[in-house]
Amino acid sequence: MTAARYDVLGIGNAIVDVLARTDDDFLLRQNMRKGAMTLIDEDRATTIYEAMGPAIEISGGSAANTIVGCASLGGRTAFVGKIKDDELGRVFAHDIRAAGVAFDTPPAFDGPSTARCYVLVSPDGERTMNTYLGAAQDLHPRDIDPDAIAASAITYLEGYLWDPKHAKDAFLKAAAAAHEAKRLVALTLSDAFCVDRWRDEFLGLVRDGTVDLLFANEAELHSLYQTADFDTALTALRREARLAVGTRSENGCVVVSREAVLAVPAAPVERVVDTTGAGDLFAAGFLYGLSQGAGHERAASLGALAAAEVIQHLGARPETSLKALAQERGLAK
Amino acid sequence: MTAARYDVLGIGNAIVDVLARTDDDFLLRQNMRKGAMTLIDEDRATTIYEAMGPAIEISGGSAANTIVGCASLGGRTAFVGKIKDDELGRVFAHDIRAAGVAFDTPPAFDGPSTARCYVLVSPDGERTMNTYLGAAQDLHPRDIDPDAIAASAITYLEGYLWDPKHAKDAFLKAAAAAHEAKRLVALTLSDAFCVDRWRDEFLGLVRDGTVDLLFANEAELHSLYQTADFDTALTALRREARLAVGTRSENGCVVVSREAVLAVPAAPVERVVDTTGAGDLFAAGFLYGLSQGAGHERAASLGALAAAEVIQHLGARPETSLKALAQERGLAK
Numbered sequence: 001m002t003a004a005r006y007d008v009l010g011i012g013n014a015i016v017d018v019l020a021r022t023d024d025d026f027l028l029r030q031n032m033r034k035g036a037m038t039l040i041d042e043d044r045a046t047t048i049y050e051a052m053g054p055a056i057e058i059s060g061g062s063a064a065n066t067i068v069g070c071a072s073l074g075g076r077t078a079f080v081g082k083i084k085d086d087e088l089g090r091v092f093a094h095d096i097r098a099a100g101v102a103f104d105t106p107p108a109f110d111g112p113s114t115a116r117c118y119v120l121v122s123p124d125g126e127r128t129m130n131t132y133l134g135a136a137q138d139l140h141p142r143d144i145d146p147d148a149i150a151a152s153a154i155t156y157l158e159g160y161l162w163d164p165k166h167a168k169d170a171f172l173k174a175a176a177a178a179h180e181a182k183r184l185v186a187l188t189l190s191d192a193f194c195v196d197r198w199r200d201e202f203l204g205l206v207r208d209g210t211v212d213l214l215f216a217n218e219a220e221l222h223s224l225y226q227t228a229d230f231d232t233a234l235t236a237l238r239r240e241a242r243l244a245v246g247t248r249s250e251n252g253c254v255v256v257s258r259e260a261v262l263a264v265p266a267a268p269v270e271r272v273v274d275t276t277g278a279g280d281l282f283a284a285g286f287l288y289g290l291s292q293g294a295g296h297e298r299a300a301s302l303g304a305l306a307a308a309e310v311i312q313h314l315g316a317r318p319e320t321s322l323k324a325l326a327q328e329r330g331l332a333k
Numbered sequence: 334m335t336a337a338r339y340d341v342l343g344i345g346n347a348i349v350d351v352l353a354r355t356d357d358d359f360l361l362r363q364n365m366r367k368g369a370m371t372l373i374d375e376d377r378a379t380t381i382y383e384a385m386g387p388a389i390e391i392s393g394g395s396a397a398n399t400i401v402g403c404a405s406l407g408g409r410t411a412f413v414g415k416i417k418d419d420e421l422g423r424v425f426a427h428d429i430r431a432a433g434v435a436f437d438t439p440p441a442f443d444g445p446s447t448a449r450c451y452v453l454v455s456p457d458g459e460r461t462m463n464t465y466l467g468a469a470q471d472l473h474p475r476d477i478d479p480d481a482i483a484a485s486a487i488t489y490l491e492g493y494l495w496d497p498k499h500a501k502d503a504f505l506k507a508a509a510a511a512h513e514a515k516r517l518v519a520l521t522l523s524d525a526f527c528v529d530r531w532r533d534e535f536l537g538l539v540r541d542g543t544v545d546l547l548f549a550n551e552a553e554l555h556s557l558y559q560t561a562d563f564d565t566a567l568t569a570l571r572r573e574a575r576l577a578v579g580t581r582s583e584n585g586c587v588v589v590s591r592e593a594v595l596a597v598p599a600a601p602v603e604r605v606v607d608t609t610g611a612g613d614l615f616a617a618g619f620l621y622g623l624s625q626g627a628g629h630e631r632a633a634s635l636g637a638l639a640a641a642e643v644i645q646h647l648g649a650r651p652e653t654s655l656k657a658l659a660q661e662r663g664l665a666k
Contacts, residue, residue, distance in 0.1 A: 020431075021652070054401070054428040054650060057390035068387070087420040087446075095387040098353075113420075317387060319354070 002151075004183075006102070007075040007291035009152035011144070011174055012063025013136040013160050013167075014081030014105075015115040016088045017276065019314055020055040022120040027128055034122065035219075037129040037191040039163060045132040048118045057088070058315040059095035060117055061136075062190060063158040065277045065316040069284025069306050071100040072322040073332065075291060078102040078148060080174075084135035089114035095317070105143050108135045125272035125311065137164040141173045149174050150181035153291045154213075156283070159190035162198040175210050184290075187211040188283055192219035199224060206241050213290075214244040215283050221246055234261070245300065247282050249275075252304065255296040264300035267308035277316025281306040285322070292332075302331050335484075337516070339435070340408040340624035342485035344477070344507055345396025346469035346493050346500075347414030347438075348448040349421045350609070352647055353388040355453040360461055367455065370462040370524040372496060378465040381451045390421070391648040392428035393450055394469075395523055396491040398610045398649040402617025402639050404433040405655040406665065408624060411435040411481060413507075417468035422447035428650070438476050441468045458605035458644065470497040474506045482507050483514035486624045487546075489616070492523035495531040508543050517623075520544040521616055525552035532557060539574050546623075547577040548616050554579055567594070578633065580615050582608075585637065588629040597633035600641035610649025614639040618655070625665075635664050 027034050030051060040048065049055075064079055071077045079096055083089035085107040092114060096103045115136040120128045139161075149155050155178040161167040175185045187205065189195050195202060202224060205211045214237070216224065221233040230246070237244050237256055244256045252265040285306035289299025306322050313319050326332035360367050363384060373381065382388075397412055404410045412429055416422035418440040425447060429436045448469035453461045472494075482488050488511040494500040508518045520538065522528050528535060528549075535557060538544045547570070549557065554566040563579070570577050570589055577589045585598040618639035622632025639655050646652050659665035 049427060052431065054392065054431045055424075056648065057424065059387065091388075091390065094382060098385065098387045315389065 004153040005076065005151035006078045006148070006153065008067060008070045008154045008156055008287045009078040009080070009148060010063035010067035010156045011080045011161065011171065012158040013061050013115055013133060013164070014064060014083045014092050015061035015117045015131065015136060016092050017058050017060035017117045017119050017316065018049065018055045019058060019119045019121060019274070019276070020053045022053065022122060024122055026052070027120060027122070032120065032128050032130065033193070034128050035126050036193050037131060038193070040130045040132050042112070042132060045116065045118065045130070048130055052118060052120065056314065057091065058317060059092050060276070060316050062160055062188065062280050063156055064096060065280035066156060066284045066287065067101050068096060068099045068317050069281045069322060070288045072318045073285065073288040073302065073306070073326060074323040075288045078152065080105050080143060082108060082135050082139040082143065084108045084111065084114045086113050088116065089135065099317070108138050111135060111138060119276055121274045121276065121314065125275050127274060127276040133164055139164060139167040139170050141166065141169045144170050144173045144177070146177035149177040150183065152178070152183060154184045154186055154287055156186045156287060158188055159194050159198065159202065162194065162201065172210070184212045185210065186213040186215065186287060188215040188279065189220040189224065192223040195220050195223040209242070212242050214241050215247065215279065216244065217247045217279055245286060247279060249278070253282065253300055255300055257296070262296055262300070264297055264304060267304040269308050269312060272311050274314045275311050277310045278307045280316055281310040281318065298331060302326060305329060305331060337486040338409065338484035339411045339481070339486065341400060341403045341487045341489055341620045342411040342413070342481060343396035343400035343489045344413045344494065344504065345491040346394050346448055346466060346497070347397060347416045347425050348394035348450045348464065348469060349425050350391050350393035350450045350452050350649065351382070351388045352391060352452045352454060352607070352609070353386045355386065355455060357455055359385070360453060360455070365453065365461050365463065367461050368459050369526050370464060371526070373463045373465050375445070375465060377463070378449065378451065381463055385451060385453065389647065390424065391650060392425050393609070393649050395493055395521065395613050396489055397429060398613035399489060399617045399620065400434050401429060401432040401650050402614045402655060403621045405651045406617065406621040406635065406639070406659060407656040408621045411485065413438050413476060415441060415468050415472040415476065416447045417441045417444065419446050421449065422468065432650070441471050444468060444471060452609055454607045454609065454647065458608050460607060460609040466497055472497060472500045472503050474499065474502045477503050477506045477510070479510035482510040483516065485511070485516060487517045487519055487620055489519045489620060491521055492527050492531065492535065495527065495534065505543070517545045518543065519546040519548065519620060521548040521612065522553040522557065525556040528553050528556040542575070545575050547574050548580065548612070548619070549577065550580045550612055578619060580612060582611070586615065586633050588633055590629070595629055595633070597630055597637065600637040602641050602645060605644050607647045608644050610643045611640045613649055614643040614651065631664060635659060638662060638664060
């Protein structure tokens with residue numbers, strides 16, 4: 001195994017977020033599940049956009065946010081995801097490259113437009129997401145470069161990849177290439193309803209060792225093990241996963257390995273503005289920490305720090321250097 | 334004169350802002366004048382975009398921001414400006430309509446793309462703007478509906494309209510229609526370098542009564558009267574303008590009429606994040622106040638309040654209801 005060229009390579013849906021503040025009545029009227037991610041078609045996208053208030057556009061996508069977070073911490077990173085060659089596609093490509101991330105996936109020149117996620121942010125900071133997958137659906141196994149995967153210490157995948165038709169195969173090709181090169185494969189479960197859709201397959205990935213490291217929040221773990229009890233889910237997870245992190249919002253996280261169950265507190269937050277990207281940025285800190293040889297506690301603290309930064313402003317990408325923040329807190333050199 | 338259908342109708346360049354934080358070294362390296370608005374061509378736009386950091390897209394445009402501010406205060410408003418029928422054009426149209434503004438200017442179906450302003454925000458909150466006018470250049474006199482102008486208590490124009498070729502004629506057609514209907518015409522000088530380009534024509538508009546109400550900041554007044562002394566400029570302005578407001582950032586503003594010179598303080602601000610839109614939102618409050626029959630002092634206080642809101646976050650559009658803010662401060666019912 002040669003030295004890694006990338007600390008973390010992420011594969012996910014390449015999405016531009018369209019964010020607007022809302023009240024909870026709007027969610028009710030639009031029949032939206034508060035806090036969830038719902039897949040929508042182009043007609044529904046048009047209906048939602050026409051009904052929602054003035055918005056701002058910020059690049060998003062779960063794994064993409066994570067990778068930008070890793071880069072902001074100082075990591076060497078790459079991202080794989082499908083945009084179309086249109087205005088929002090160029091916005092996505094600009095933003096991720098400007099963050100220092102290698103992004104070489106060829107864009108689609110025809111077919112549906114670049115994916116958009118209509119994010120409604122409630123007064124309490126909770127976000128409700130409606131995703132039109134568009135061009136992201138066209139991520140194919142041929143977009144996976146096994147050499148890039150082999151050159152990455154960790155390959156990180158989002159559970160949302162299970163939704164587009166060919167992305168699942170791209171996911172499996174990447175995981176195989178990573179393991180072939182004796183690298184780590186990490187997965188986030190993404191969303192409780194995504195777990196509802198793909199529960200058995202996700203459990204299979206954990207059980208058969210396709211995934212070395214699993215990220216999940218409480219709702220996702222409850223859905224994965226079909227239990228309302230967090231400790232029951234955690235016990236099951238500990239039996240099945242090599243390494244996993246259960247995130248619990250303001251209650252911090254629990255790192256679960258065969259050796260230990262380690263609770264790490266959340267980082268202090270002055271005011272929650274928008275929770276979009278909280279889980280993505282937690283993963284960024286944890287993955288970056290692992291890639292630098294940090295122990296689980298420091299890696300989880302880096303995750304908590306990155307998550308705390310992103311929920312204090314609109315959008316799911318860090319607004320400040322996470323490396324500088326981590327240095328201030330003594331979590332990085 | 335029948336009752337007005339709109340309190341304020343604005344005419345301006347329809348622009349989407351592409352905002353990124355920057356350091357002042359970047360401005361130096363890119364040879365940008367800090368704090369100014371510079372017109373750029375498409376090649377330069379590409380160069381700047383490639384060099385700048387991760388950005389967010391928010392609808393902008395000086396008069397458009399003002400009109401959205403008036404709407405947020407509870408005013409009945411309309412906007413006239415030219416977009417292309419492209420993705421960013423649809424973003425602009427969505428955002429202004431979602432703010433409650435009537436926007437009926439037909440988009441261009443060919444020619445250059447929707448205007449973009451690359452806004453670099455320095456750590457001290459100062460913004461430096463680079464505008465690619467694109468489709469905004471195609472605002473023609475035929476886009477001006479004299480009936481809509483006649484039905485608006487105030488028609489508000491931005492000095493930037495003097496830059497695109499046909500927009501000046503649209504401006505003059507609108508001003509004539511407003512005066513024909515015995516309505517008010519207001520103008521903002523927009524930017525000191527814009528005044529450098531069009532000084533004599535702007536002075537002519539004030540002197541011949543085409544403009545009833547003039548907004549200008551200190552730098553613009555210095556440029557207009559080619560003096561480094563604010564009081565000298567103010568004295569000249571008082572001789573020539575029916576009504577004018579000189580804005581002085583944290584030092585508040587001075588309302589100048591034949592009868593009096595009235596100083597009104599700025600509203601308190603916790604932290605300046607981004608000064609983009611400060612002048613636009615001051616004008617929003619003042620115009621809305623005037624349209625509701627407020628005196629100059631309360632109108633200026635409404636302007637100060639709206640400006641204070643917009644400089645405490647990224648972007649030039651209010652993030653909260655200005656009407657609710659004004660009610661809290663006892664400035665509106």
